[in-house]
Amino acid sequence: xxxxxxxxxxxxxxxxxxxxxxxxxxxxxxxxxxxxxxxxxxxxxxxxxxxxxxxxxxxxxxxxxxxxxxxxxxxxxxxxxxxxxxxxxxxxxxxxxxxxxxxxxxxxxxxxxxxxxxx
Amino acid sequence: xxxxxxxxxxxxxxxxxxxxxxxxxxxxxxxxxxxxxxxxxxxxxxxxxxxxxxxxxxxxxxxxxxxxxxxxxxxxxxxxxxxxxxxxxxxxxxxxxxxxxxxxxxxxxxxxxxxxxxxxxxxxxxxxxxxxxxxxxxxxxxxxxxxxxxx
Numbered sequence: 050x051x052x053x054x055x056x057x058x059x060x061x062x063x064x065x066x067x068x069x070x071x072x073x074x075x076x077x078x079x080x081x082x083x084x085x086x087x088x089x090x091x092x093x094x095x096x097x098x099x100x101x102x103x104x105x106x107x108x109x110x111x112x113x114x115x116x117x118x119x120x121x122x123x124x125x126x127x128x129x130x131x132x133x134x135x136x137x138x139x140x141x142x143x144x145x146x147x148x149x150x151x152x153x154x155x156x157x158x159x160x161x162x163x164x165x166x167x168x
Numbered sequence: 169x170x171x172x173x174x175x176x177x178x179x180x181x182x183x184x185x186x187x188x189x190x191x192x193x194x195x196x197x198x199x200x201x202x203x204x205x206x207x208x209x210x211x212x213x214x215x216x217x218x219x220x221x222x223x224x225x226x227x228x229x230x231x232x233x234x235x236x237x238x239x240x241x242x243x244x245x246x247x248x249x250x251x252x253x254x255x256x257x258x259x260x261x262x263x264x265x266x267x268x269x270x271x272x273x274x275x276x277x278x279x280x281x282x283x284x285x286x287x288x289x290x291x292x293x294x295x296x297x298x299x300x301x302x303x304x305x306x307x308x309x310x311x312x313x314x315x316x317x318x319x
Contacts, residue, residue, distance in 0.1 A: 069242060070250035074302060078178070079243040081188050089239045099242075106238075133254060140251040147301035148251055151293055158290030159255040165283025166261050 051120050055128045057112040062132040065105035067139055068098045074144075126167025133160050182247045182299050186256060189244055192237035194263035198271060200230030205272075248299040255294040258287050 076092055079085055093099045116125045137156050140146045148156075203226030221227050244253055262284040268274040 066250055066254075070245045070253075073242055073246035076246055078181075079246040080181070081185055081240050081243050085243065086236070086239050089242050092242075133258075136254055137251050140249060140254075144250060145302055146249040146251045147298075149297060152251060152255075152297045155290040155293030155295075155297070156251065156255050158286050158293065159258045160290075162283040162286030162288075162290060163258060163261060165286060166265060166280050167283075 051116065051124075054112050054116040055125075055131075058109050058116060058129045059132040059135065061105045061109035061112065062129070063135050063139065065102045065109060066132075066136050067143060068102035068105065070140070070144060072096050072098045072102070123167060127164040130160060130163045130167065133163065178247065179299065182244070185240055185244050185247060189237055189240040189257065190260050190263055192233045192240060193257075193260045194267050196230045196233030196237055197264050198230070198267045199226045199233060201268070201272060203227035203230060249301055252294060252297065252299050256291045259291050262287050 072092075073079070076096070079089055079092075093103065113125065113129060116129070133156070137148070137153075141148050203224040204221065207221045207224055207227065222231070241253070241257070244257070265276055265280055265284055269276045
């Protein structure tokens, strides 16, 4: 059961972030001023992929909460940080971002750090 | 091609939104953790318990901050690559550990501090790369006045 919950958390997180990143790049640069936040709310309502992203976010949160009810955080956090690797790879192949050696090395260091903080 | 002041302005805006997001996330998580520690009932699958927990001002303040953090993250994703946003926002883990230590008096092991150090180093390395490596053109803001695009 715990690996099913980890898988659901990871897949839902990846789908959520890919959908949000794709839509927000299409939307153009946004701000966090009062007017900017209002515009972001309008965007969420109007864009189907953003709604799907939010729904995946909710699924990820729910399955993570279910995971930490039965498993220790020291397992749940490092196990679900697998999404980090998957998302970085998919950002390259699906969103066509250029990773480069420095960004890849930095991402790996952060991943190791997240595993240690969660462990 | 963008000129240098425009590029540095956009970079500054990216980091301003990042700091805003990190502050909201750390503040929201801490307020919620503090509030939940003072909620007498133990949480279960019953949604009524979660709704009752919202009556605690710290829990509702924390949730409001986390909703704002979600919007700030969307703004950040409009400014930078996903492969840039993921590592730099991981600094939030470090802030949460630090806030937990200082305000909630939680014990933080050497392993966690080492993890925090790795996150900082990795985020700094990623932060030194170009924030946006894709060239997708904005399609929604075309009707938006130029003066509002960098507010």
